[in-house]
Amino acid sequence: MPAGGIMAKGVTPRSEDFSQWYVDVVKAADLAEHSPVRGCMVIKPYGYAIWENTQRELDRMFKETGHQNAYFPLFIPLSFIRREAQHIEGFAPELAVVTIGGGKELEEPLAVRPTSETIIGEMYAKWIRSHRDLPLLINQWGNVVRWEMRPRLFLRTTEFLWQEGHTAHATAEEAEAETRQMLGVYRTFLEQYAAIPVIPGRKSEAEKFAGAHHTYTVEAMTGDKKALQAGTSHNLGQNFAKSFNIQFQDQNNEMHLVHTTSWGMSTRVIGGIVMVHGDDHGLRLPPRLAPIQAVVVPIWRKDDERERILAAAQALRARLRCRVHIDARPDLTPGYKFNDWELKGVPVRIELGPKDIEKQQVVLVRRDTGAKETAPQATLPERVDALLEEIQAHLFQQALAFREANTFVVNDYATFQKQNEEGGFLLAHWCGDGACEARIKEETKATIRCIPFDQKPEAGSCVVCGGLSQGLVVFAKAY
């Protein structure tokens, strides 16, 4: 921690009240604020820039895996959403519905999309005729609305931004491969870019997406030891193909229903980044997603010095190979700026003052550890690049170590309940019965976050009923 561990002004200490700390950091870092409409938020430029970086990387990965972008409309006839039984059952409580347009009662109410499977299914049924039309690999960047009871900036808002991929395939195997592949993309993004370690796995029947055959998820652990679903990928089987009659003709002239998938990641990841990496000084951004990777704080005493130093700062910036901002604000002291950029989580600070100019050096401070060093200007670009890599890796390692330190194998229900009070991920045997799952949720608020992929099968007995279990699953209280 920088500066002897003093807290940032206006930010509640994380250990004291995590929820309040989170709200304070989001506000202090200028990421977002509440809108006049309950549950909605305004994403401010600095927060949106993180989203833009997220979009850029994800979009690249989607294109690399053969997907194309398209856009489907915000309004969906309510009858479409009703067409898939599970789907409407799951989404009905959180639908926003438009009943008036142009001053007149509409003949058919329009749902504001909570997700787009149905409208896309309707269109896919028209677009797909032949096996040659498959696979159909499309992604959409957009917004959706889910009328949430308990909103929280970024983590759960009534309207949120996301991407939703929707694909159609000839065979169940291909659909399954796609579902897995895209979960892998999310994992790569989260681990390599957001520096958030995740546990990939399958959702239980109770937790899966409304209308899915099955759902995969990547689960992260936040700084208060709760679980955060950071991305999901659904194998929809033929459920939507049936409801929307999406068929293709195969090589033998026979008609078949397609197999579809959908997968999404939302602005929630920004909340995840705050909750996983933030500290008492504010945000700590992973370099690869940071809008500003290095900030230059010039230090001067007199006007002539100021000009000289700003000129030197600009010369440095021109040589650096990362996203650099020079904080030239005239009426603020360096100390204020140090704190300000720490709140905003900028990974590297470059201090440049008269002494540095003289010695052809700078002072470098890394946000993750607060460590300070002097570095020669001659090799600064290399040093900053290396530092950014180190910080990226260190944030990931730190988050991973934290998760591991707070993951526990529990074998009996009493221990489960006790440990659950302390938080963390609980690895426990589960027989697969929804009744045991429901009882745990009811009694402890912990849910099955996922049935991890990379778990060796291991016989055991269910933590609730003692029945036969094939392996450990992850339980936790979740956001």
Add this chain to the structure above:
RNA sequence: CGGGGCGUAGCGCAGCCUGGUAGCGCACUGCGUUCGGGACGCAGGAGUCGGAGGUUCAAAUCCUCUCGCCCCGACCA
């Protein structure tokens, strides 16, 4: 929808009990001095006191109704 709290300047609050010219801190504007870990002085601008009704000579303050927001619980990316 249940339980709690709060609406007074952009933000955070005091004033209300005991009615009498609307205040403080931060932020903002201007000028000057500062500047290597949250600077200071001087001068300024800024408020339908959430809304409606009532009591009163007089309401931010008392009464009634209402609206909104936040936090805690039941649904969820």
